[in-house]
Amino acid sequence: MSNLLQSIEVFLTNAAAWGSNLPQFILVPLVMVLALVGTVVIVSPILGLIRLIFGQKAIDFIKDTPWHLSDASNGWNSSQNKQ
Numbered sequence: 001m002s003n004l005l006q007s008i009e010v011f012l013t014n015a016a017a018w019g020s021n022l023p024q025f026i027l028v029p030l031v032m033v034l035a036l037v038g039t040v041v042i043v044s045p046i047l048g049l050i051r052l053i054f055g056q057k058a059i060d061f062i063k064d065t066p067w068h069l070s071d072a073s074n075g076w077n078s079s080q081n082k083q
Helices: 002-020 024-054 056-063 065-073
Strands: none
Touching: 024 056, 056 065
């Protein structure tokens, strides 16, 4: 385990040294793309696990969460929305 942590540390140190030599107009989009890819890599398996355990209905609920949150902040509940 310690060897894995050391290799990750070396990789990040080398990446930081490489990134410091890049101009900012290349570095900013690169960081944005890497953040997007990292988010997809992390979120996709979590959604797959939720779908496996709870089914598609849970995924639909999660994707509609902003609507649930905005309805709750406006004082609406689900029965009032359907009227």
